Amino acid sequence: INRTSGAHVLKPLMSPPSREEIVATLLDH
């Protein structure tokens, strides 16, 4: 399962909203 090195792997630069951000949005509503 670890056979692919980092050289073959892409990821989005941006992170998804954090749990805290989402909780804050919920509280706002």
Add this chain to the structure above:
Amino acid sequence: RQDLNFGQVVADVLCEFLEVAVHMILYVREVYPIGIFQKRKKYNVPVQMSCHPELNQYIQDTLHCIKPLIEKNEVDRVVVMILDKEHHPVERFVFEISQPPLLSVRLNVLVFPKLPFTLDGVSDSDSLLSHVEQLLRASILKISVCDAILESNPPGCTFTVLVHTRDAATRNMEKIQVIKDFPWIHADEQEVNMREPRLIPLKTMTSDILKV
């Protein structure tokens, strides 16, 4: 016949499945509060989908970018990685993707969806699509109960999606950057691998059009 890009159809089916799978993983593994999830029906089973616009957009953008690579059979696997507060990987959901050898043979069945008919009146394409739906349903159900065999993750986890490409990622960088404000970067080695991972196979789907 020439207008339909079969790779596109497979990528559509797969990305739709991955979208549901990502939502289910985030729900089951409690990455986000359960209050942001709503019960929906997909593949004829109940699923939990987020109703948080920002999170949904993030998941959609991610999959929208991956789709062109899947269409060209350039994705080896898609990984939903759960990270702890310090951004260390704690859990990975790995979707290994390959095109089955029958793909080219089956082309015509989907292009002419109602032909040929079998004796009981069900076309080959109907049974093919029904078979695919059954497999997708079974996989979603497996994800929905996977917490029973997994340990709890630490509080405050987040997630990321990794795309393992068949060729070096640099070659695919342009193809994946299809949304202007959603840039992609190479993942670092420590983000990809985990120390002493334990592997739990969840489900294998093998059909004439996709193998996951």
